[in-house]
Amino acid sequence: MPQLLVVDDSPTIRRMVMAALKVIPGVHFREASSGLDAIEQMALATIDLMVLDLNMPDMHGLEVIRFLRSHPTYAQLPILVLTTRGDEPMRREVMQAGGSYYLTKPFLPPELAAAVQSLLVNGEPPSGHQPAAGKK
Amino acid sequence: MPEPPPNSTSFSFAEFSDDFFAECDEHLAIIRHELLSLERLIDSPLPSAAVLGPLFRSFHSLKGLAGMGGAPDVEALAHEVETYLRGLRDGTTTLTAAAFDLLLTTVAMLERLLDAQRQQHPLPRDPALLRALQDINLASAPPDSVSVTPQLPGAPAPPVLPYWQFVFTPSPALAQRQVTVNSIRERLQAIGTIAEATPRVLPEGGIAFEFLVATTASEATFMAWRDEGLVFTAVSPPEPSLPSLSAPPDTLAAPPAPLPATSLSSLIRVDLSRLDSLMDQMGALVISRSRLTEQLSALEATLPVESWRTLQETTIRIERQLRDLRDGLMRIRLVPVGDLFSRMQFIARDLARDHGKQVRITLVGQETEIDKFVIERMADPLLHLVRNAISHGVETPAERLQRGKPAEATLTLRAIAAGDVVVIAVEDDGGGIDATQVQARARKLGLAVDDGPYDGQQLLDLITLPGFSTRDQADRTSGRGIGMDVVRQTVSTLGGELSLTTRPGMGACFRIVLPITVSIVEALIVRLGPHLVAVPIPAVREVLEINGEDLTRLPDARMIRYRGQALPLFDVGHFFYGLPWPDGRAYALVLGHEQLMGMMVHQLRSKHEIVVRPLVDPLVQVPGCLGVTELGDGRPLMILDTAALMQIIRRGGVPLRPQESVPPVHTTDARTAMAIPSHSEADSFIVFDVAGVTYAVRSADVQVIDMIESITPVPNAPPAVAGVVFSRGAIIPALSLRVRFGLEPLPYDLRTRLIVIAHAGRTVGLIVDSAREFVRAPAATIQPPPPALGGATAQPIAGILPLDDRLIMIIDLGEVLRIDSLPEPTTDH
Numbered sequence: 001m002p003q004l005l006v007v008d009d010s011p012t013i014r015r016m017v018m019a020a021l022k023v024i025p026g027v028h029f030r031e032a033s034s035g036l037d038a039i040e041q042m043a044l045a046t047i048d049l050m051v052l053d054l055n056m057p058d059m060h061g062l063e064v065i066r067f068l069r070s071h072p073t074y075a076q077l078p079i080l081v082l083t084t085r086g087d088e089p090m091r092r093e094v095m096q097a098g099g100s101y102y103l104t105k106p107f108l109p110p111e112l113a114a115a116v117q118s119l120l121v122n123g124e125p126p127s128g129h130q131p132a133a134g135k136k
Numbered sequence: 137m138p139e140p141p142p143n144s145t146s147f148s149f150a151e152f153s154d155d156f157f158a159e160c161d162e163h164l165a166i167i168r169h170e171l172l173s174l175e176r177l178i179d180s181p182l183p184s185a186a187v188l189g190p191l192f193r194s195f196h197s198l199k200g201l202a203g204m205g206g207a208p209d210v211e212a213l214a215h216e217v218e219t220y221l222r223g224l225r226d227g228t229t230t231l232t233a234a235a236f237d238l239l240l241t242t243v244a245m246l247e248r249l250l251d252a253q254r255q256q257h258p259l260p261r262d263p264a265l266l267r268a269l270q271d272i273n274l275a276s277a278p279p280d281s282v283s284v285t286p287q288l289p290g291a292p293a294p295p296v297l298p299y300w301q302f303v304f305t306p307s308p309a310l311a312q313r314q315v316t317v318n319s320i321r322e323r324l325q326a327i328g329t330i331a332e333a334t335p336r337v338l339p340e341g342g343i344a345f346e347f348l349v350a351t352t353a354s355e356a357t358f359m360a361w362r363d364e365g366l367v368f369t370a371v372s373p374p375e376p377s378l379p380s381l382s383a384p385p386d387t388l389a390a391p392p393a394p395l396p397a398t399s400l401s402s403l404i405r406v407d408l409s410r411l412d413s414l415m416d417q418m419g420a421l422v423i424s425r426s427r428l429t430e431q432l433s434a435l436e437a438t439l440p441v442e443s444w445r446t447l448q449e450t451t452i453r454i455e456r457q458l459r460d461l462r463d464g465l466m467r468i469r470l471v472p473v474g475d476l477f478s479r480m481q482f483i484a485r486d487l488a489r490d491h492g493k494q495v496r497i498t499l500v501g502q503e504t505e506i507d508k509f510v511i512e513r514m515a516d517p518l519l520h521l522v523r524n525a526i527s528h529g530v531e532t533p534a535e536r537l538q539r540g541k542p543a544e545a546t547l548t549l550r551a552i553a554a555g556d557v558v559v560i561a562v563e564d565d566g567g568g569i570d571a572t573q574v575q576a577r578a579r580k581l582g583l584a585v586d587d588g589p590y591d592g593q594q595l596l597d598l599i600t601l602p603g604f605s606t607r608d609q610a611d612r613t614s615g616r617g618i619g620m621d622v623v624r625q626t627v628s629t630l631g632g633e634l635s636l637t638t639r640p641g642m643g644a645c646f647r648i649v650l651p652i653t654v655s656i657v658e659a660l661i662v663r664l665g666p667h668l669v670a671v672p673i674p675a676v677r678e679v680l681e682i683n684g685e686d687l688t689r690l691p692d693a694r695m696i697r698y699r700g701q702a703l704p705l706f707d708v709g710h711f712f713y714g715l716p717w718p719d720g721r722a723y724a725l726v727l728g729h730e731q732l733m734g735m736m737v738h739q740l741r742s743k744h745e746i747v748v749r750p751l752v753d754p755l756v757q758v759p760g761c762l763g764v765t766e767l768g769d770g771r772p773l774m775i776l777d778t779a780a781l782m783q784i785i786r787r788g789g790v791p792l793r794p795q796e797s798v799p800p801v802h803t804t805d806a807r808t809a810m811a812i813p814s815h816s817e818a819d820s821f822i823v824f825d826v827a828g829v830t831y832a833v834r835s836a837d838v839q840v841i842d843m844i845e846s847i848t849p850v851p852n853a854p855p856a857v858a859g860v861v862f863s864r865g866a867i868i869p870a871l872s873l874r875v876r877f878g879l880e881p882l883p884y885d886l887r888t889r890l891i892v893i894a895h896a897g898r899t900v901g902l903i904v905d906s907a908r909e910f911v912r913a914p915a916a917t918i919q920p921p922p923p924a925l926g927g928a929t930a931q932p933i934a935g936i937l938p939l940d941d942r943l944i945m946i947i948d949l950g951e952v953l954r955i956d957s958l959p960e961p962t963t964d965h
Contacts, residue, residue: 010197012155016204019151033318036345039335040306040317043343055196058333071337084200106203 001026002120003046007038007064008053008082013105017051017082020109024117035059039067042074049120051112054083054094062097069098078119082107101125154407156205157254163194163201164250167243168478170194178233192221198246209259210249213242216269223273235272240485241265299331302347302358303367305338315364317345323361327353408508411469418462422745425454426767459745469509470652473551473560474502476511480522480549487526494533494544495526504551506558506652514560514650517623521562521646522547524620529566529644539641541565557632557674558652563645569638574598592636592644593731597786600624600634624783633728633779659746659775660725661767663739664709667849668773670746670765671725671735675778678726679740696724696734705734706785708776712760712851727778733785735778748775751850753898755869755953756860758852759784764860764867772848772860772867820912821937823944824891824904826873831904831945832911832937839863839892839899841907844870844884861901863892870901876952877931895949902952911944913937918946 004021006029008014018029030045032038035058041047050068054061061081068074078100083090091102101115118126170191195218202210217239223229245265252259304320324330328351336344348371358368429451436444481497488495525547533543550561571590578585578598585598598604602621627634632650651657651674659670660679680698687705688695694705694717705724709715717736724734746765751757762777821832822841840863847859847870856876860867870890874881882888887906892899921933932951937944 010159010201012152012159012201013204015155016152036317036321036333036335039343040311040345043306044308044311053200055193057193067335071341071343073341084196084203105200106206 001028002048003028003030004116005030005032005038005041005045005047005050007032007035007050007056007061009033009056010053013053017112020107020112021051021116023113024120035061035064038064042068042077047077049078049080049116051080051082051116052099054081054090062094065094065097065099076123078123080112080115080119082112153205153254156201157250160198160201160205160210160250163198164243164247165475165478166190166194167198168475168482171239171243172478172481174231174239175236178231178236180231188221188225192218192225195221207249207253209261210246212266213246213249213269216266216273217242219273220269229272229275237489238265238268238272240482242269244482244486298351299371300328300349300351300358301369301371302349303336303344304347305342305344305365305367307365310365313364320345320364320366321347323358324349324351327351327357406468411465414465415469418458418465422458422462423766425451425458426744428454430767466507466652469507470505471508471511472503472505473511473558474499476515476518477502477549477551479515480518483519484522484526484547487523488530491527491530492532493526493530495530496544496546498546498548499550500548501551501553504553504558506551506553506650510650510652513626514648517626517648518549518560518562520620520623522549525562525564525566525644529564529568531567535567553652558650560648560650561645562648563643565643568640568642568644569595569599569636570640571595577604592638593786595638596624596634596636597783627779635731657746657748659744659765661741661744661773662723662725662737663741664737665713665715667709667713668741669708669712670744670773670775671737671778672762672775673743675727676725677728677732680724680726680734682722682724682736694736698724698726698732698734703732703734704785705736706781707736708760708781709736709738711781712774713849728782731782731786733782735781746773746775749867751860751867753869753900755857755871755900756850756853758850760852761850764848766862771846772862774848774850819915820910821944821946822891822907823909823911824889824907826877826904827879829945830908830942831873831947833891833893833902833947833949835910837893837895837949839894842890842892842901843886844888844890844903858903861890863890863899863901868892868899868901870903871953872903873952874903874905893949895953898953900953911939913939921945 002024004027006014006017006021008017011033014031014033018031021027021029030041030047032041034056038050038052042050052061052064061083065079065081068077068079079098080101080103081094081099082103082105083094084105094102100119103112103115114126118124174188174191195214199211199214199218202208202214220229220235220239224231229235242265245260245262248260251257302320302324304317306317310316321330321333324347328349330347330349332346332348334346336346338344355368358366361368432444432447432451435447439447477499481499484495484497530545530547531539531541536543536545546565548561548563550559550563552559552561569592574595575585575587575590575598578601581601581604583598583601590598600620600623602619604620624634627648627650632648635647635649636644637647638644658673660673660676661668661670680696682696682705686696688697688702694707695702696705697703703724703726707717710717715738718738721739723737723740725737727733727735744767746767748763749765750763751761760777760781762775762780764772765775766772820835822835822838823830823832825831842861842863845861847861849859850857850869853859853869856872858870858872858875858881861870862868872881882905884903889904889907890901891904891907892901918935918937921936931945932948933945934948934951935946937946
C-alpha cells in the first residue's frame, strides 16, 4: 500500500494531483501545504514517494530536496517535482539537487500517474529517460 | 506554449471548478491589495521584496491554477506579469506609471476572463494587452533571467529586538495533539517575527526545526511550551547580510515576512449554500420554538403553577440559546468589506483615467464586517455609485482649479459599524448634484416638480424613480450598468436605507445604512383592524401612545407632537386595507434613521423573532411589503417594508385604494390533500369547476390539491390575488379563478379547493369552486379553442377536451398567470 505525500500550497492543485493518482492500486495520500510541513510529515510517517511543488511561501522545493537528500533516510526517496516553472535551467537544477523526475503544470493525469507508478515499482522514471521540460 | 488542458483524461475539471474559482478569487484579492501598495513605488529604483513577494507568488499560483483549470489566456497573462515582476526584483527594469497601468488593466482582464469562464460566457479577447506585456518584458529582459542572483533589497532595517532561538522536535504523540511545525510557527508568529525557519538533522537521525524569532515577549510567555517539545535560548541577532533561507532563484522571500499560506491554516472555506441550509434549519428551529411557546400558553390554565413555570423557564432558556446559536451562525457569514472596497478602488482608477480626471481614492474602515449575502448584493449598487461619482460628480482638473479646489479630487469609501447596522458612504468633493438639472429632467418625464430648492432627500426621490437615471454613456461594460432605482431597491430589499446629501460645488455623499445580517429579525407584531402585521424592530425608534391632545388633524394629514416637533403620521391601515381611523386608542411607531416619520397602528400585540421570507412571485410583489413570516400557527403574516413605505409617503403617497376590507380567512378543517397520481403524464388532467363550467389543467403541472386553510390578503395586489398561503413550506400566491375570469368571488366552503400548480418556474395556487376528478385523455382528442372563446370572454383557454357528454376547457396556465393580463387594481403607481 504505497503512501504518497502531495506537497503544494494550492489546495485545488493537491486535490487534482490526488484525483490523477487515485488510479494507483491501494494508494494512500498525505498532504502538506509548505516545505516545513512536508519535512515534518516525512519525519512522522512512512512515505514512499513525494510529489513536490517548487514555489512555496516558506521554503523553495529545491531546498526541500537538498535537505532530504542530506539525510540518509531520505536519500533514496523518489521525489517527483511538479512545477509551473518550465524552463530547462530549473529542470537541470532540480535534477542536480536530487529530484527523481520533473513534470510541468498543467500536467496530463495519465502521464503523472504513469511516472509515479514507474518510480514506485522500478524506482526509476518511465522508459528511463526524462522528457525535456517544455519551453515557456 | 501551454499544453492543452487535461480534458480527455481520468478526471474532469468540472469536479474542481468551485475550488478552482474560489482559489483564483483569493489570489486576485491578494493581487489587488498588493498592487495598490505597489503604486507608491512607481519610478523608485528597487521595490521592496516585502511588497513584491506576495504579489509574485499570487501571480505564480494563478498561472499554475489556470494551466490546470483550462484557462490558457489567464495562464499566458499571469506568466507575462510574473516575468515582469521578476525583472523588477532583479533590478533589470523599474516600475513606470505606464507599466503600472498595464498591470491594472491586466488584473481587470484576468477578472473578466475568470468571470466569463465561470459563467460559461464567451471569453473576452484582448491580444493587444498580451502583446504590450510581452513588449515591456522584451525591452527589459536580461539575456538569462535565471542566472541573475536574487537580491533582497529595500527591506526596512529590522528593529533591534531580542532574538530567541526555538527548536521544535516533532513527534507522532505531539502531532496527535495538533502540535505540529505549522501550529508552532503560528504561535511564534503571534509573539514576534520569524527571521529564519530551518529544518535540521539531529545527530541520532531525527528531524527538528529551528526558528529564529525577534520578539519582545518575556520568557514567561513561552515557558509552558517546553512541555510540547519546544526548546529555546536567547541568541544574538543574526548578521544583517544573512539570508533567511538561502533564497533560491524563484522565491523572492522577504526575510521577516510573515508566511501567509500557513498563517491562514486556521481558516476553512465553507460553501455558502451549506451555510444557507444551516440558516434555514435555524429558521425552522425558531418557528418550532414559537409554536412551543404558543402551545405552552394554552396549557397555562390547566397545569399546576409549578410545572408550568418550570416549562416556561425551559423555553426561555431555549430562546436564549437559540439567540446565541443564531449570533454564532451569523458571525460565520460576516466578511470584511475590504475586498469589495479595493475592487471599487480599481474600477475608480480606471474610470478616472478614461475621463481625464484626477481622483485620489481613500478607503476607510475596510475591516468592517458585514453579511456575505449583503456584500454580494451590494457590489453592483456600490459600483454604480462609484461610477456616478467619477463620471458625473468629479470635475476635470481644469474645472477644479478654476473653482479653487485642488486638481486632484478625493473619493472616499467609508464603512462604519454602528450597533446592528453598517453605514457605507460614497463621498466625493466634486460639483455635487445639480438640482435644476434633475428638476428639468423630471419635468421632461412628465412629473409635477416645483422650482423650490430641493434637499438631498428630495433629489434622491427623483433620481431613484425607475427610468429616471439614463444609462451611463460612459459605462464601458455596457449592459451591466444598473440604474439608481435598482440601487435604492437593492438597499431597500436588504432592509437598508439610502440617503443623499449634496452641496453645489462642494460634493455629494451617498449613505447606505445596512443591517449587518439579514433573514431573521426581531419584529413588533401589531394589529391593523382584523389584520396582524410585523414591523421589523431595527426600523422602529420608539413607540408612542397617541393621545387626543397630541394629535393634529389637517385636511389631508395627521401629525403628532414628538420631542417638540410635528411628526407626520402615516395611516398604514388605511393605505393597506382601507380601514377607517380607529375610535379608541392607537399607537405611533416612530420610524427612520435620519428622516423620521410616524406610523399609526391600532394595537401592539407582541415582540417576536421572525424569519423573513421574501415574496418572490410577481403576483404578490407589492410596494411596502418586505415579505411574510409565520408565528408558529401556519398563518402567513405580512412584514412591512418601512423604508419603502417612507419612500412612498415622501413621494406624496399613492392614492389610497378604497378597498373593501377582506378579513383573513380561516377554516378550521384539517387539510385533506388529494393525492396526485404519481404517473402523471401530459395526457392526464385534473378537472375542476368554476361557476358551473368545467376546466382542466394538466396533472403534470399540479403539485397538490389542498383545502383552503388560511389565506392572508396581500394589500395592493391585483384583485384576483386572494392573498398568500403556505403550501409545502413555500409561500405562494392564491389566485381566485372566479375573479380572474371577471366573476364575483364566492365565500369559501367545504368544497372550495386550492390547486397548487408549478408552471414556468413559478408556484401558484388556483382557487376553484370544487375539484372533481382526475381524467386521462389521448392528446389527439384535444381540440383548439374556437376563436370566439379566446377573444370574447377573454378566458385563457388552451384547448377543449370533449369527454363523454361534457366539454372541458383546458386552462392556458402561461396566460392565466400573466400579471399584465390580470384585471388591474384601481390604484396607479
